[in-house]
Amino acid sequence: MGGSNPIRIQSMTNTATQDTEACVAQAKRIVDAGGEYVRLTAQGIKEAENLMNINASLRRDGYMVPLVADIHFNPKVADVAALYVEKVRINPGNYVDAARTFKHLDYTDEEYAQELQKIRDRFIPFLDICKANHTAIRIGVNHGSLSDRIMSRYGDTPEGMVESCMEFLRICVEQDFKDVVISIKASNTVVMVKTVRLLAAVMEQENMYFPLHLGVTEAGDGEDGRIKSALGIGALLADGLGDTIRVSLSEAPEAEIPVARKLVDYIVQRQNHPYIPGADVPEFNYLSPTRRKTTAVHNIGGENLPVVISVRLDGNMEFNPQFVPDYVYTGRSLPEQLREDTQYIVDSDIWLSEAISGADMTGIWPSFKSDQLPFISTCPSSLKFLFITYMGLNDEAIACLKLHPEIVLVSQSIHPNRLGEQRALVHQMMKEGLDNPVVFFEHYSEDETENLQIKAAADMGALIFDGLCDGLLLYNQGSIDPVLLDTTAFGILQAGRVRTSKTxxxxxxxxxxxxxxxxxxxxxxxxxxxxxxxxxxxxxxxxxxxxxxxxxxxxxxxxxxxxxxxxxxxxxxxxxxxxxxxxxxxxxxxxxxxxxxxxxxxxxx
The missing domain is CATH 3.30.413.10 (Sulfite Reductase Hemoprotein, domain 1)
Incomplete structure (x- = not known):
């Protein structure tokens, strides 16, 4: 793991660890599905000791997969588990500190130092056991189990999560123990991404370069679990962070593996992509981004929630009543029956011709392509959409956008690294002082809904977490029902914590x-x-x-x-x-x- 090795994929059994037969059978299913590490919980000494039997059974049957013991609350259990597995996960929040009570406790500097000494006194003997047995460790911080001690000093913050990890990492470095991997997880994707970014920066400042395990905890099942995981994990993988991942689904463990495999393969395929000449924008804070300041154009941009635009070129106006898009792009024509709760976008020449004929154009807006810039100035609409690529943001386009704040950009890309190019577009706008809202146009050719969910969430993750997203337009040329595209778009915005539309x-x-x-x-x-x-x-x-x-x-x-x-x-x-x-x-x-x-x-x- 780490270095030049591939990104490793793993899962965790949900069978009782004292049930050797069940654990072995489930571990085999995980491996057969493509899993490269298998984690098992060990609540007590008996469970830790039975890891020996599980390990031996798997090896006897030719399964050489590394096993990881998951330990909480009892460091003695970690000592035992280190004898029988290839890696032990400990949680800094409850390894020595008492279980979280949500009570604010005040610590003097001396008391805080005494607590850190308790960690050293207990952790160093564990490291010695791991050294003797060639056992790796994972320092696994969870947002949900930060100790009251960390909370009292840092609060429920990314900084607190990072410090919880660094307390243990510094001891590892001091003791020259290098077989360490780190995870720092949350069910809130915004917290998860921000914290991992911060951890990577802090480790680099302290000259540490340990591998990272990525995951969104409690991601859920079905569509929600896949979108939330791809959004958070994908955003970090896209930036080169992450050496092993787990997609945590409330489903059978082996069901996690194909989802993780698709996500990793999709991100990795953009390696060695053509150079993107992106702009360096000093006011953008990668470690603590805020939403980009834009001019509100009707209900897009400004303080408005990001919008969803659906594409319906065939006249099909069926929608899920819970996920009705804000706008529908219909291209060269309008449907016979217009919904009162929806606004429509048509090509600019159609809009102008209808306007000239005296038709009622309420709730119908024109869209332009970048080669139609000369015509935008003559169009009287108070809301206009401009489909544009990064390379299309030339001097002429910049001059036009400065004169027309009512233009909403629809960013599109066919670059192998479309996320990188779409990021570059918005950063160039920031460099030029352009405040026009940006909607991201993500297009695919998928016949399987899961594939589209994973790819779209991975492409949108960093754009949402960086505060660049004023809207989303999903388009698919495969056989997926457009109603499912709408559901996916709303699901992506909800997973990114920028718009809530369901439980x-x-x-x-x-x-x-x-x-x-x-x-x-x-x-x-x-x-x-x-x-x-x-x-x-x-x-x-x-x-x-x-x-x-x-x-x-x-x-x-x-x-x-x-x-x-x-x-x-x-x-x-x-x-x-x-x-x-x-x-x-x-x-x-x-x-x-x-x-x-x-x-x-x-x-x-």
């Missing part, structure tokens, strides 16, 4: 600690709440990251014991140890009691 589920992928049937429970909760808009619901298998990772969720459903569930509102536990068979209904009651539940029939009408 968000923060659900973990499950592991040997999971205390209930996760997949069926997620399906039941989604069926009961999927019509709601704007709520965040956390569905967590256990307490390791449960209360912390879903801290910004409105409601939480957390495994509390075998067959027992605790319900949360924000960070507060409302009801403990509910029987699993009653818990989903109790969750709905809690949402309804707080006035956040709308009956499905009312919502659909």
């Amino acid at each position: 968000e589920y923060i659900s973990c992928p499950g592991c040997g600690r999971t205390l209930y049937d996760l997949e069926s429970t997620i399906a039941r909760i989604k069926a009961a709440t999927g019509h709601l808009k704007g709520l965040k619901i956390g569905i967590m298998g256990c307490i390791v990251n449960g209360p912390g990772e879903m801290a910004d969720a409105d409601y939480g459903y957390v495994g509390a014991g075998r067959g027992k569930i605790s319900l949360y509102k924000k960070k507060e536990c409302i009801e403990k140890n509910i029987p699993e068979e009653e818990a989903v209904e109790k969750l709905i009651e809690l949402i309804r009691k707080n006035g956040d539940y709308t009956e499905m029939e009312v919502c659909q009408n």
Whole structure:
């Protein structure tokens, strides 16, 4: 891993670690699907000791995949696991520090130093065990399990997550222990991307170059899990960050591998792409970007939410009522029936000819291509769309845009690294002082929805996280239903935390600690709440990251014991140890009691 090695793909078992046969069978399925590392949880000494049997069984059957033990709360378990696996993951938030309580504790400098000494006293003997057994370690920071000590000094911030990691890394460097990989994850993609960028910068400042493991925790299942993972992981891979990844889906572990493989292959294929002569814009802050300042043109740009533009050239005006696009581009003609809740875009010559004939053009706007710049000035529309490439942003185009703030750019690219070229377009605009909004036109030729979701999310990730996105236009020349394109576009904006259009589920992928049937429970909760808009619901298998990772969720459903569930509102536990068979209904009651539940029939009408 790391260096010139390929980006490695991994997953984690969700079977009980004391069940050797089940773990071995699942590990084989992960490997057969293309997984290169397999992680297993070890809650206690017994589970850690049984890793020896799992390891031996796999080797006996010819499976040489490296195994990783996942440790929380008990450093003694890490000591044992290091004897039997190729790598041990520890969590700085609970390796020595007490479990997170969400209480603010004040530490003097002396008390803080004493706590750091406790970490050294416990961590260095573990490193000695790892050295003796040639065991690597992963320092795995999770947003949801930062210690109260870190929180008291740094707050719930990327800086706190980075410092939590660096405390342990500095000891590794001091002890000349180099077999280290780092992960620094969050379910919030914005926090995840910002934190990894910051970590890479801090490590470089301290002359450290350890490999990075990337992942979005609690990404969920289905469309949401794929889009959220591709958005966050893809944004970092595109910038050359990341040596191994895990796509955390609330599905069977082996289902994660093909998704991860597609994502890595899509990003890697742009290696050695043609040079993009991008501009250096000093006011852009890569480590802490803010939304680019633009002039609002109707409901695009300024402080408006990013818009969704759909392409319908065949007259098909069927839409999902929950995901109706803001604009529909219809090209050379208008549909016979116009929707009152939608605005339309047509080619400029059609718009001008209709306007001349005296037709009612309310809610219909013209689009231009870059070779039509001379005609833009003569067009009286208060909103105009200009389809343009980076190389089309020449002196003539720049002069035109400075005179016409009512023009919204639709950025398009056929470059092998379209993300790089579209970034370069907006940075050049910033350098020229242009405040026109930018909508990104992403086009594909896919017949499988999953492929489109992964590619579109990967292409849009950095553009959203960099604060450059005022809208998204997805176009596909394959056989995918355009309604699914609309859903994907809205899903990408929601995964990037820039526009909410549906309930968000923060659900973990499950592991040997999971205390209930996760997949069926997620399906039941989604069926009961999927019509709601704007709520965040956390569905967590256990307490390791449960209360912390879903801290910004409105409601939480957390495994509390075998067959027992605790319900949360924000960070507060409302009801403990509910029987699993009653818990989903109790969750709905809690949402309804707080006035956040709308009956499905009312919502659909």
